[in-house]
Amino acid sequence: MMKLSGIAAFLATAEAGSISAASRRLGLATSVVSERLADLEKALGTKLIQRTTRKLSLTESGLSFLPRAQRIIREADEAEAELAARSGTLAGPLRLSAPVSFGALHFGSALCRFLLEHPEIDVSLELDDRFVDVAADGFDAVLRHGPVGDTRLIAQRLAVSRxxxxxxxxxxxxxxxxxxxxxxxxxxxxxxxxxxxxxxxxxxxxxxxxxxxxxxxxxxxxxxxxxxxxxxxxxxxxxxxxxxxxxxxxxxxxxxxxxxxGAELFIAYARDHGSTAKILALAASLRQSFGEPPYWDNPLITQGE
The missing domain is CATH 3.40.190.10 (Periplasmic binding protein-like II)
Incomplete structure (x- = not known):
């Protein structure tokens, strides 16, 4: 029988590109991740990952299983979040990406406020100025400046900046x-x-x-x-x-x-991710932290008015 821990190990390895990187993401020893992968392959009766001395790649079975693994883990996370929300507590992992400079200047402090409000949420944040692919890169949500043109994503505006x-x-x-x-x-x-x-x-x-x-x-x-x-x-x-x-x-x-x-700030997440309580709670907390209008838009600064 497949174990959820094995599926999580496979998904982390596929997304991170190596077992060592997956072990760091999961906070586990490399030997534990390797063992869970082996147990999963044994349960499925097929090889999912091809390991060589130079690189790691997914087999045909691994490529076929990957979207199912993503869906299984996502639904498990959402089920956990939904049950936690019903009990009045938000909990579980939340993987985010944000632009480097905005993350350092403003998002970091706002995120800390959110985590103090919801200490059971385990956030993993990566700062990156490139436009990451939310689903393919394994993120639950991303912060972006400017309109989000990807129709696969739901975008909620957090703030408008001049x-x-x-x-x-x-x-x-x-x-x-x-x-x-x-x-x-x-x-x-x-x-x-x-x-x-x-x-x-x-x-x-x-x-x-x-x-x-x-x-x-x-x-x-x-x-x-x-x-x-x-x-x-x-x-x-x-x-x-x-x-x-x-x-x-x-x-x-x-x-x-x-x-x-002007410049607009959005939080975006995959349409098939569902209205996860954690992302919606984060969006609400960020809006409160940034303000309307946002605190960085000094009303005394004018241009062309």
Whole structure:
């Protein structure tokens, strides 16, 4: 007979790519994970994993069993969560992914508040700026900036953030301060490399895209902020990155008469995951922590209003 522990060991190994990585994820000794895999293969009467000295791969039977294993573990977790919710306690594992910079600046403290409220939940958090595949990468939910276009996912909005053009006083003294949209093309831009046509502004005739002279392209908001502080150029950043620097005067919010496209923060999870009580409780807790409007959107900061 199959044991749930064996299925969990197989799933962790398939997702992590090695038995040693799976053992770290499960918090078990490598020998225990290997033993549970062997017991599962014996119960099923087939080889699921092909082991060599160089790599580990799934057999044809393993590839066929993988989606069933994912469903079994997910349904077991959801059953546990549902029963815990009915008893007034949320419990069990919750694997999350969030962007690196936002995770360090804001999500970490909000998540700690959630865990204090629900100490029986076992959270595993990975910070990653790439757009992870929720189901394929084994996550229960992910935090994302911007719209979630994957129709396999349910997305719930957590917060709306403004984005502001910012530059250091040193840069503005050297290159001048832009006062209109047309001025931006003559300036040096610190650009986010993961998004094309990132500098979008709402004008009376619709959306307008500006392409400044690139001074730096990077896929991390904190490095963009550091570059702006150093006087490298102008950056268009969400207020959750720059609100403190604007308040201190280290960065200046630029007013060019129009407003930049905003940034939205979502939590997304697979449609077939169900309305798990843990994810919904996390979303509610995050909204409360961030506020409406979010605490990083200082009402005194204006641009194009």
């Amino acid at each position: 984005r502001l053009l910012v530059a250091s006083p040193t840069y503005l003294k050297r290159y001048g301060c832009p006062v209109a949209l047309t001025d931006l093309s003559n300036h040096r831009g610190i650009l986010y490399s993961n998004r094309e046509s990132d500098w979008r502004f709402r004008t009376a005739s619709g959306w307008s895209v500006v392409r400044p002279t690139p001074a730096l392209r990077v896929n991390n908001g904190m490095i963009m902020k550091d570059a702006a502080l150093a006087g490298i150029g102008i950056a268009l950043l969400p207020t959750f990155f720059v609100h403190d620097s604007i308040a201190s005067g280290a960065l200046v919010a630029l007013d060019i008469g129009v407003r930049a496209e």
